[in-house]
Amino acid sequence: MDFVEYPDRDLLILGLADRLTADLAEALRLNxxxxxxxxxxxxxGPVFDVMSEQALDWxxxxxxxxxxxxxxxxNPRSNTGLIRKRLLxxxxxAATLIPLYAAAEQPEDRLEDLAGGLAPHLPLSVLLLGMGADMHTASLFPGADNLAAALADxxxxxxxxxxxxxxxxxxxLTAPVLKAAMTIHILITGADKRAALERAASLPLAEAPVRCVLGQAMVHWAE
Structure with a gap:
């Protein structure tokens, strides 16, 4: 794990946006x-605001x-809605959004279709993750019903x-997809998230699912 500490959140936003843009530009040069x-x-959100203005082959x-x-x-809780407003x-x-939601009562009803849409875009070129104070990342929550299966190779x-x-x-996305990404970044802010990240290194994977990517990740942090 590489740990990058920024003097404040404004510099974190600019620094991370620049790094992600550079990683995408390099991936586009090769693919x-x-x-x-x-x-x-x-x-x-503020990172996406900056990135949306960058001159990439989106x-x-x-x-x-x-x-x-x-x-x-x-729905106000939709991540898709947020991404459309802040990044796209x-x-x-001009970028293409690969959906992780389709109209159905339960996710299992459309899981196969959504996985089929994702498959041509794997492995991920650039991955940005967050982390909760409970050390979850993506929706790999400690204690979740399918966590063990989602962490399996x-x-x-x-x-x-x-x-x-x-x-x-x-x-x-499951652990194998996250771990296979070409470049991995994690964005966290605040003393509680930094303390959680430090605890994660010594905990079992089931208690700290973010550990599945820590070995390959660059962590970006500001108070």
Missing amino acids: DRVSFSVPGGTTP DRVAVVLNDERWVPED VSKAS DAPPLMAMRAEGAGEPRIT
Whole structure:
């Protein structure tokens, strides 16, 4: 793990946006098409605001979420809705969004279809993850119903996930997909997240799922 500490959050936003843009540009130099996997939530929003204005060949970039709540796009809790507003605008509006939600009562009802849409874009070229204070990443929550299967080396690319405190059912990229990404970045802020990251290194994987990528990741942090 590489750990990058920034003097403040403004510099973190600019520094991380620059690094992700550079990684995508390098991937585009080497490949006809590339994939960029991103988290939901509010923390990465300012990074996406900066990236959306960058002069990349966005029409050759496929964007896929790390995970999604099983809610329609117009729901305020939809990660897809957030990404459309914060990343897939301006220059980056030319990118292609790979869906992790489809109209159905439960994620299992459309899991096969969604996995089929994801498959051509693997392995991921550039991966940006977040991490919760409980040391979850994507929707790999400690105590989740399908966590052990999603962390296994033979896990399918996508799995449904339910966990106490997670709210709605989720759909998530699994550990093999995350670990296979060409470049991996993790964005965290605040003293509690830094302390959680430090604890994760000495905990079992089931208690700290973020550990599945820590060995290959560059962590970006500011207070």
